[in-house]
Amino acid sequence: MIQVRLFAALRERAGRDSMEVNLPDGVTTVSELVSWLEQSDPDLAKAFAATPCRMVAVNEVLASEDADIGDGDVIALFPPVTGG
Template identity: 35%
Template sequence: MKIQLRFFASVRELVGAGQEVLAIPDAAATVGDVRALLVARGGSWAEALGEGRLLRMAHNQLMCKADTPLADGDEVAFFPPVTGG
């Protein structure tokens, strides 16, 4: 299955890309699984998306949790929490 990834703000700066199409294995069934696949790349990917990092996720432009299931063609976005004022 292929999904569209989008990265925003400091996540985009750390990984050096704003978007990517990713073919994921069948075992990667959730948004959290995709995050783990990206962290496994190591280096700046692990720094940007690691479990200790405060991070928001969206699935098809709706905020989501790590256990959100995926389907072919879905969009997943990662970005830091944002505050306003």
């Protein structure tokens, strides 16, 4: 099982801030997880489509969507942030 956390506009668009999912066979990267989530949940598909540029953290460490994932991981997805 993994935990997926959504932040900022992505959270608002998806209508939830987190979810726990059983990692499907063959899903080994963040990008594969996102694709699987899009196929399994129309609300998430819309949220991801509206937020195509996003940042990723795996277990609280910034990563890319090519990062490997496994059982027990916490995946955070959020829009890019800027500061001033």
